[in-house]
Amino acid sequence: xxxxxxxxxxxxxxxxxxxxxxxxxxxxxxxxxxxxxxxxxxxxxxxxxxxxxxxxxxxxxxxxxxxxxxxxxxxxxxxxxxxxxxxxxxxxxxxxxxxxxxxxxxxxxxxxxxxxxxxxxxxxxxxxxxxxxxxxxxxxxxxxxxxxxxxxxxxxxxxxxxxxxxxxxxxxxxxxxxxxxxxxxxxxxxxxxxxxxxxxxxxxxxxxxxxxxxxxxxxxxxxxxxxxxxxxxxxxxxxxxxxxxxxxxxxxxxxxxxxxxxxx
Numbered sequence: 001x002x003x004x005x006x007x008x009x010x011x012x013x014x015x016x017x018x019x020x021x022x023x024x025x026x027x028x029x030x031x032x033x034x035x036x037x038x039x040x041x042x043x044x045x046x047x048x049x050x051x052x053x054x055x056x057x058x059x060x061x062x063x064x065x066x067x068x069x070x071x072x073x074x075x076x077x078x079x080x081x082x083x084x085x086x087x088x089x090x091x092x093x094x095x096x097x098x099x100x101x102x103x104x105x106x107x108x109x110x111x112x113x114x115x116x117x118x119x120x121x122x123x124x125x126x127x128x129x130x131x132x133x134x135x136x137x138x139x140x141x142x143x144x145x146x147x148x149x150x151x152x153x154x155x156x157x158x159x160x161x162x163x164x165x166x167x168x169x170x171x172x173x174x175x176x177x178x179x180x181x182x183x184x185x186x187x188x189x190x191x192x193x194x195x196x197x198x199x200x201x202x203x204x205x206x207x208x209x210x211x212x213x214x215x216x217x218x219x220x221x222x223x224x225x226x227x228x229x230x231x232x233x234x235x236x237x238x239x240x241x242x243x244x245x246x247x248x249x250x251x252x253x254x255x256x257x258x259x260x261x262x263x264x
Contacts, residue, residue, distance in 0.1 A: 005030070006030055006032075009026065009030050009033045010030070010032055010033055012037065013037065013262045014037050014038075014039055014258055014261070014262045015033070015037055015038045015039065016039055016040075016041045016255070016258060017038055017039070017040050017041075017159075018040075018041065018042060018043050018159050018160045018181060019040060019042060019159055019160045019180065019181025019184050020040050020181070020184060021159070021160075021179075021180045021181040021182075021183075021184065022040075022159045022160070022180070022181055023038050023039075023040050026038055039258050041251065041254045041255050041258060042160060042181075042184065042185075042245070042246060042251060042254075043160050043162050043165070043246070043251070044165075044246050044247055044248045044250070044251030044252075045162060045165045045166060045169055045242065045246055045247070045248070046247075046248060047169050047242055047243050047246075047247045047248075049138070050142065050165075050166050050169035050170060050242075051142075051169060051170065051171075051239075052142075052146045052170050052171040052239070053139070053142050053143050053146045053170070054146065055143060056143065056147060057143075058139065058140040058143040058144070059143050059144060059147050062100075062130065062132060062140070062144065063130050064098060064100055064130055064144065064147065065098065065128070066147045068096055068097070068098055068128065069094075069096065069097045069098065069149040069150075069225040069228065070097065070098040070099070070100050070128075070147065070148055070149055070150075070225075071090065071093065071097060071098070071099050071100070071148070071149065071150050071151075071152050071175075071221055071225065072100045072102070072144055072145060072148035072150070072151050072152065072167075072172070073086055073099075073100070073101050073102065073103070073151075073152045073153075073154075074102040074141065074144075074145070074151075074163055074166075074167075075102075075103070075104065075153075075155075075163055076104040076105075076107070077103050077104055077105060077106040077107065077111060077112070077115055078106075078107045078111070079107075079111065079156070079204070079205075080155055080156060080157050080158075080205070081154070081155050082154035082155050082156050082177065083101075083103065083115055083154070084111075084114055084115060084118055085154045085156075085207070085210065085213060085214050085217060086152055086154040086217070087115070087118040087119060087122055088118065088214045088218075089154070089214045089215075089217040089218035089221060090122055090126075090129075090218070090221075091121075091122055091125060091126070091218075092214075092215070092218035092219075092222070093218060093221060093222055093225070094222060094225065094226065095126060096128075097128065097149075097221075097225050098128035098129070098130060099122070099128065099129050099130065100130045100132070100144060100148070101119070101129075101130065101131050101132065102132045102136060102141065102144065103115075103131065103132065103133055104133075104135070105133075119131060142170055145166065145167050145170035145171075145172050146170045146171060146172070148167065148170075148172040149172075149173070149224065149225045149228060149231050150172065150173050150174070150175050150192075150221055150224040150225055150231060151163075151164070151167035151168075151172040151173065151174045151175070151192075152175050152176075152217075152221060153174060153175070153176035153177065153182065153186075154176075154177055154195075154217055155176070155177055155179065155180070155182070156177065156179060156197065156199065156204075156205035156206065156207065157179055157180045157205045158179065158180040158181060158182050159180055159181050160180070160181035160182075160184070160185060161176070161180070161181060161182045161185055161186075164176060164182065164185050164186055165185060165242055165246050167238070168185070168186075168191055168192075168235070168238030168239060168241060168242045169238075169239060169242040169243075170235075170239075171232075171235035171236060171238065171239050172235050172238065173191070173192045173193075173224050173230075173231045173232075173234035173235050173238065174186045174191060174192035174193075174234075174238060175192055175193050175195065175217070175220045175221050175224055176192065176193075176194060176195070177194070177195050177197045177213075177217070178194040178195060178196050178197055179197045179199070179205070182194070185246070186238075187237070187241065190234065190237050190241075191234055191235075191237045191238035191241055192224070192234050192238065193220040193223065193224060194220075195213065195216050195217045195220050196216065197213055
């Protein structure tokens with residue numbers, strides 16, 4: 001929080017939060033803000049651009065075997081994204097499951113060193129650990145997501161989690177931590193699985209019991225990758241949810257409603 005944010009929030013005629021989770025964070029951080037003017041408008045995606053691609057040329061070129069199950073992560077390497085927890089969880093996955101990491105650069109030297117060590121340890125224990133450290137063109141990323149048995153989102157905080165929407169639009173089941181706005185996107189048991197996350201209240205989002213979180217995240221991933229038919233059904237449900245609730249058409253109308261209410 002800051003004086004600038006506080007002043008802006010209190011003076012605004014309306015405030016748009018990208019999730020109910022974010023709305024609650026705003027009201028908790030700025031108790032003088034009128035709750036009635038904080039409105040939820042979820043982020044959206046272009047569901048025509050993000051859709052399943054059954055081709056596998058790009059996937060194979062990246063070293064991924066489309067005929068074997070895979071868990072895919074896409075994101076920046078920050079503490080918020082929870083990559084070390086995923087790497088520890090991956091060590092507990094069935095031996096035939098690939099881990100595909102489309103991983104951006106770490107934001108601190110300490111995290112870079114920790115991540116590198118965990119990846120090296122994982123690669124010494126199992127095959128099928130695919131590390132992609134460059135930004136993939138959208139068409140290649142769509143193929144990777146389309147061939148994922150499960151998409152992993154181990155974040156310790158997400159205002160909403162657009163990457164989960166992109167994975168869902170490509171027909172991937174999502175296994176994610178139940179924090180921030182993620183539960184508003186991923187429907188537990190329908191479009192994927194949510195993993196409970198009890199967190200310290202110091203603002204870092206650190207799990208109260210990291211080993212418990214890792215174990216439960218690994219169990220949820222294993223549950224999905226061990227049942228390909230269920231994973232496909234979850235992916236199909238995720239695609240429908242992305243189309244019905246998170247397309248730009250529906251988000252645009254909700255945004256316009258906020259502006260109309262302010263101007264009326």
